[in-house]
Amino acid sequence: MPPPDPLPGTAYGFEKTANRLTAPSYRFRAAAHSSKLNAGGQLSDSVSNQARPQGGSSAPFQVLKVALPSPLRRLFDYLPTRQPPACGWQIGLRVRVPFGRREVVGVVAELANGSELPQGKLRAISEVLDDAPLPNDWQWLCHFAARYYQHSLGDTMQLAMPARMRQGHPMGGRTQTLWLPLSPGDELPLQRAPKQAELYALLRQHPHGLAARAVTAHGFTREQLLALQKKGFARAQEATLTATPYAGGNLLASPSLPLNREQASALAVLHEKLESYHPCLLEGVTGSGKTEIYLQLIEALAAKGKQSLVLVPEIGLTPQTLARFKSRFRVPVVALHSGLTDLERLDVWEAAANGRALVIIGTRSAIFTPLKNPGAIIVDEEHDGSYKQHDGLRYHARDLAVARAHYHNIPLLLGSATPSFESLQQALSGHYRHLRLTQRPSRHPPAKLELIDLRHQRRQGGLLPGAITAIKNTLASGKQALVFINRRGFAPTLACHSCGWIAECGQCDSRMTLHRQPPLLACHHCDSRRALPDACPECGSGDLRALGSGTERTEETLQGLFPNVTVHRIDRDSTRKKESFEQILKEIQRGEPCLLVGTQMLAKGHHLPHVTLVVVVNADGGLYAADFRALEHSAQLLEQVAGRAGRAAHPGRVLVQTLHPDDPHLGQLAEHGYGALARSLLEERRLAMLPPFCFMALLRIESPHEEAATALGQQAAQALQQWLTMVKLPVRCLGPVPAPMERRQNRYHVHIMLAADKRSQRHTAANWLVQWLEANREARKVRWSIDIDPQTLA
Numbered sequence: 135m136p137p138p139d140p141l142p143g144t145a146y147g148f149e150k151t152a153n154r155l156t157a158p159s160y161r162f163r164a165a166a167h168s169s170k171l172n173a174g175g176q177l178s179d180s181v182s183n184q185a186r187p188q189g190g191s192s193a194p195f196q197v198l199k200v201a202l203p204s205p206l207r208r209l210f211d212y213l214p215t216r217q218p219p220a221c222g223w224q225i226g227l228r229v230r231v232p233f234g235r236r237e238v239v240g241v242v243a244e245l246a247n248g249s250e251l252p253q254g255k256l257r258a259i260s261e262v263l264d265d266a267p268l269p270n271d272w273q274w275l276c277h278f279a280a281r282y283y284q285h286s287l288g289d290t291m292q293l294a295m296p297a298r299m300r301q302g303h304p305m306g307g308r309t310q311t312l313w314l315p316l317s318p319g320d321e322l323p324l325q326r327a328p329k330q331a332e333l334y335a336l337l338r339q340h341p342h343g344l345a346a347r348a349v350t351a352h353g354f355t356r357e358q359l360l361a362l363q364k365k366g367f368a369r370a371q372e373a374t375l376t377a378t379p380y381a382g383g384n385l386l387a388s389p390s391l392p393l394n395r396e397q398a399s400a401l402a403v404l405h406e407k408l409e410s411y412h413p414c415l416l417e418g419v420t421g422s423g424k425t426e427i428y429l430q431l432i433e434a435l436a437a438k439g440k441q442s443l444v445l446v447p448e449i450g451l452t453p454q455t456l457a458r459f460k461s462r463f464r465v466p467v468v469a470l471h472s473g474l475t476d477l478e479r480l481d482v483w484e485a486a487a488n489g490r491a492l493v494i495i496g497t498r499s500a501i502f503t504p505l506k507n508p509g510a511i512i513v514d515e516e517h518d519g520s521y522k523q524h525d526g527l528r529y530h531a532r533d534l535a536v537a538r539a540h541y542h543n544i545p546l547l548l549g550s551a552t553p554s555f556e557s558l559q560q561a562l563s564g565h566y567r568h569l570r571l572t573q574r575p576s577r578h579p580p581a582k583l584e585l586i587d588l589r590h591q592r593r594q595g596g597l598l599p600g601a602i603t604a605i606k607n608t609l610a611s612g613k614q615a616l617v618f619i620n621r622r623g624f625a626p627t628l629a630c631h632s633c634g635w636i637a638e639c640g641q642c643d644s645r646m647t648l649h650r651q652p653p654l655l656a657c658h659h660c661d662s663r664r665a666l667p668d669a670c671p672e673c674g675s676g677d678l679r680a681l682g683s684g685t686e687r688t689e690e691t692l693q694g695l696f697p698n699v700t701v702h703r704i705d706r707d708s709t710r711k712k713e714s715f716e717q718i719l720k721e722i723q724r725g726e727p728c729l730l731v732g733t734q735m736l737a738k739g740h741h742l743p744h745v746t747l748v749v750v751v752n753a754d755g756g757l758y759a760a761d762f763r764a765l766e767h768s769a770q771l772l773e774q775v776a777g778r779a780g781r782a783a784h785p786g787r788v789l790v791q792t793l794h795p796d797d798p799h800l801g802q803l804a805e806h807g808y809g810a811l812a813r814s815l816l817e818e819r820r821l822a823m824l825p826p827f828c829f830m831a832l833l834r835i836e837s838p839h840e841e842a843a844t845a846l847g848q849q850a851a852q853a854l855q856q857w858l859t860m861v862k863l864p865v866r867c868l869g870p871v872p873a874p875m876e877r878r879q880n881r882y883h884v885h886i887m888l889a890a891d892k893r894s895q896r897h898t899a900a901n902w903l904v905q906w907l908e909a910n911r912e913a914r915k916v917r918w919s920i921d922i923d924p925q926t927l928a
């Protein structure tokens with residue numbers, strides 16, 4: 135049953151609007167819209183039939199409309215090469231074309247019988263790069279994302295393909311030589327060759343084969359391999375680089391866990407519909423065993439030869455997570471993460487596209503991985519902010535996952551302890567199946583939040599005496615404590631005690647953060663840095679004071695209080711080096727008593743079995759913020775941090791410091807948990823007609839000149855208002871208003887907000903606005919971008 139106004143489905147065919155504009159972009163979008171990208175099917179060929187010669191009376195001629203890396207929301211016309219490719223001219227072929235004075239890589243998006251330009255003005259394609267079109271599902275998703283997010287198709291495709299393909303390298307899979315052991319029956323010939331005997335023993339440990347590279351890495355030579363081969367102890371075999379195809383037999387490398395009752399009934403619901411679109415929200419408290427359900431769903435699909443695409447948050451794809459998936463299955467599991475080289479990335483893409491890889495795990499952009507035999511899409515921690523891209527194509531990977539699961543007609547599993555209000559509302563209203571896990575296998579329920587009053591009390595490094603005592607007791611009992619503080623640096627403010635001067639960023643409307651390691655002032659909005667002043671630049675006084683606490687200061691305080699205990703600081707500054715976070719996590723997992731001080735990097739997903747105390751230095755960030763989503767995000771964060779305590783054998787405690795111990799929302803969170811708070815906040819959103827009960831788009835305009843940004847904002851809002859009235863489209867238009875931080879990096883930011891009750895109405899209005907801006911001369915003098923379903927109003 136497709137939901138009434140879901141992201142996918144009905145929304146594919148956005149209505150065509152009465153539109154006065156005839157910019158070329160409009161025709162492109164209309165054409166793309168009508169090139170039936172039907173669910174589960176092929177890209178239909180109807181486009182070429184529709185295209186008629188345009189531009190005069192000349193005879194029709196074949197034209198390839200190509201999506202190129204350009205922000206312009208249109209396609210570019212080229213003539214075919216004289217010799218068509220072996221597969222014929224097809225939509226989805228990757229081509230190299232001349233573009234200005236450069237050559238760029240693009241994708242054929244339409245076939246036409248003519249162009250607005252005369253034939254003589256068109257240039258020909260330089261080269262066809264592949265011998266077949268790019269995968270259909272990938273093309274479909276690019277079209278969908280470009281249309282939904284009002285973005286250029288060419289730019290979307292560039293983002294959605296691996297760098298090697300963007301650069302024009304061939305797509306073909308590469309192979310490597312694998313060495314396999316043989317049993318000749320008679321091991322005598324090796325007795326006088328100890329090195330070869332050793333190598334043979336090594337190969338025996340790898341019955342599925344060892345790459346030649348790995349053999350040399352173990353200190354053996356190619357000659358020794360060849361000698362073994364000659365004597366009949368080893369053979370070489372060419373294998374694809376990533377994900378050797380699954381040869382059949384037992385799917386599992388390690389047995390699945392027997393499920394508890396809640397897990398079993400959730401899995402049973404998933405099993406009801408493995409063959410069709412079946413969106414499910416798995417709302418399970420932290421540590422309740424959601425991952426085990428993912429694993430068993432993947433197992434059921436892999437048994438049918440079907441692939442599962444698993445999305446995890448940016449900082450969730452740790453080697454531990456990956457190891458958990460890899461150690462469960464004998465089928466090929468591949469991961470897309472930032473540590474891969476471009477070549478490895480291409481290999482993973484290919485392994486997914488041709489069906490070799492059965493499990494594909496990756497962060498946000500992995501949603502664009504093509505799948506040969508799609509079985510299910512799983513989005514872990516679906517509420518996580520890292521699924522939303524904040525520049526260029528501002529897509530939300532979870533939302534694209536919904537659309538994609540619908541397109542493929544496969545199950546979709548969204549998992550979270552703290553579901554986004556969007557997904558929760560879909561579940562509460564019955565559009566998604568609502569699966570719930572309320573218990574942890576460890577039997578310790580998640581700890582309740584204990585609020586402690588920050589008012590009128592002395593703090594050390596941000597910590598109240600009560601918190602420090604609790605930390606002391608935790609260490610004394612041989613356990614670990616985690617101190618969560620959402621600010622990196624030493625102190626958020628540097629102020630002069632004599633005249634009240636405050637260190638501010640010269641380029642933004644914000645204060646500079648004081649850092650000690652190394653000592654400097656840094657703006658966390660534009661990254662500009664300054665040396666620490668010795669004296670106040672206003673009055674010359676030397677009495678400069680650091681106000682408030684960041685991670686560095688809390689670390690310093692704790693180290694002073696507990697000199698014999700290791701204090702690990704985990705934030706973006708301390709983990710800049712690639713491996714350092716991993717190493718710290720490993721050390722923490724060894725279980726020695728220690729203290730962790732960190733930002734939200736620590737809050738998410740990590741299993742910290744020895745942590746029994748969590749202290750939140752300040753819970754007030756989202757309570758009274760202007761952004762209507764701030765409270766949702768801050769409640770999610772608090773619940774996730776709290777979930778780090780007591781996950782294993784020992785119960786946990788969570789202390790939350792606040793200036794507002796009587797705040798009703800905080801009280802509800804502490805008393806009844808995220809689920810209860812979320813449900814009552816959803817009611818507030820409904821009354822205020824805010825998302826998920828309306829659909830928004832945010833237009834951001836920025837310019838070094840305040841007047842330019844404001845003037846364009848006014849013009850755009852006025853034009854839109856007039857048009858909305860004229861076509862009687864019920865869309866609310868608010869603004870222009872200055873952005874919450876008006877000046878950032880010396881640029882002025884102005885916003886216009888659109889809100890509508892229906893997704894399609896919002897789409898129509900946003901689409902009109904984008905075209906108006908593209909056709910407007912003034913708009914070329916400023917920077918603007920449209921954000922569909924914005925996650926923040928900043």
Ligand code: ADP
Pocket residue numbers: 391392393394397418419420421422423424425426575576
């Ligand atoms: P979540 O993904 O909900 O945070 P996990 O899947 O990581 O939870 O499970 C938390 C812990 O509980 C893990 O150590 C996991 O191995 C264990 N666990 C999960 N399901 C079961 C089960 N059915 N029986 C025993 N242990 C389980």
Ligand code: ZN
Pocket residue numbers: 630631632633634635670671672673674675
């Ligand atoms: Zn001063």
Ligand code: ZN
Pocket residue numbers: 639640641642644657658659660661662879
């Ligand atoms: Zn700044």
